[in-house]
Amino acid sequence: MTPEQLSATIVDALTTLSDEGAISLPDGVPATVTVERPRQKGHGDYATNVALQLAKKAGMPPRDFATIVHDRLVQTDGIDGVEIAGPGFLNISVSAGSQGRVAAEVAAAGATYGSSGVFAGEKINLEFVSANPTGPLHLGGTRWAAVGDALGRIFEFTGADVTREYYFNDHGAQIDRFSRSLLASARGEGVPEDGYGGDYIHEIAKAVVDQRPDAVDLPDEEANEVFRQVGVTMMFAEIKQDLHDFGVDFDVYFHEDDLHRSGAVDKAIQRLTELGNTYEQDGALWLVTEKYGDDKDRVIVRSNGQPAYLSGDLAYYLDKRERGFERCFIMLGADHHGYVGRMNAxxxxxxxxxxxNLEILIGQMVNLLKDGQPMRMSKRAGTVISMNDLVDAIGKDASRYVLARYTSDTNIDIDLDLWAKASNDNPVYYVQYAHARVSSILRNAADLGLAPAHGDDFDPGLLAHEKEGDLLRALAEFPRVVASAAELREPHRVARYLEDTAGIYHRFYDNCRVLPMGDEEPSDLHRARLLLIEATRTVLANGLGLLGVSAPERM
Incomplete structure (x- = not known):
């Protein structure tokens, strides 16, 4: 019995009690009730605070309400016992047969187990990474690549229609600095003031010259334009390839420059003016953002007639909404924290x-540690550590897992020595090893001609061992974990769940023999446990897939 099934059972009991007049709920019986796993063993398989939530509405003390519900639930098939605790909590124990059916449900659902309709009908635009094409992708962008892609997978798994979008910043001063840095390198000059350094500048400058040998000798303005167009294209192609190799691809690459060339900026400003939310002062055009919670109003067109940086954001947001996206998510680095107020306004x-309609997520810094000391520089990228530095050190799977394993609003210190280890101290290895172990058992069973029990051949009541119950309850939690990860925008919940479940599986395996030994005849219990093993493999694979991490069958 899953938590959702038990919730439905309790709702049915409340409905019957209401129909019989045993309780009176003016607002009616709720569609769902909260069911959780108790923190302490011995407090049943599940717990609910339904009596505390509804007693006041029913006009009775919580324990009296709990007693009425208790008396109904103990008569329900699949429930072995109900205990009233504290001020009115109900601790519920379910029968082995009822619990054991979870294994069959998981195995039957396969790759869809854990999916739901929590975000069904939602059309989501998920913008993440969006690094300027002025250098290799740094660790902050790499974190958003891992977290953003995982969140997109989770949204899709919970029913949403997701478009992954990269905002290509090809307009403004940073691009000018990049092109001047390339030109200086090609001419053998030093790095310009505020320019970019690093071996990658020399590599791209050489590639531009190979493609356009005449560019170096052009007048500065023309040469800069060549290096801007060709260099930015090359740098962005490299970023896209690095992201693809990392397992992250985008549906839309939106060019900032297009907003200014197409008239979209003027259109957005006109819309806001028509809404009465702009005014002129000191020769500039202002947006009344303070009225909507920002700390002050913002200039959107400067006194020289040039659009301010915010004007591009106005146009881009309006463009997304006109493309039909009801929900727009933007993932930004910690240095953009002060930007949230004006964007919401x-x-x-x-x-x-x-x-x-707009939700902004902030990601904090990532630091790498080697031999206990922080790494501060990448030779190729200059002053920053790049995505490829991390992947080269610990691999793609470990990189994606560690970056998605922590809540995004905390700093991460990644110990490269730990995350490169092939040992259970390494969390991603620990989870992947559990998947490889269950895969090995299923292969060995097949070699013995032994298959998991299915259909009428499966007796769920055989899975009555304490460790089997622990594993079954863990598997039953997976849909709720995925739904919470989507609702709270927290993919790390999936990673932590996988680690807990891998540990529960290992304890089950240490206590419950799955395959027959020696000349022992295969039994229904062996087949039932193989079904539990199959269900465990399904959940581990599905969870790793949501994080964009492989589920190896051999390690």
Missing amino acids: MCAAFGDEPGR
């Missing part, structure tokens, strides 16, 4: 709802 100025 911009959303409200368009008549939309911040937190609903």
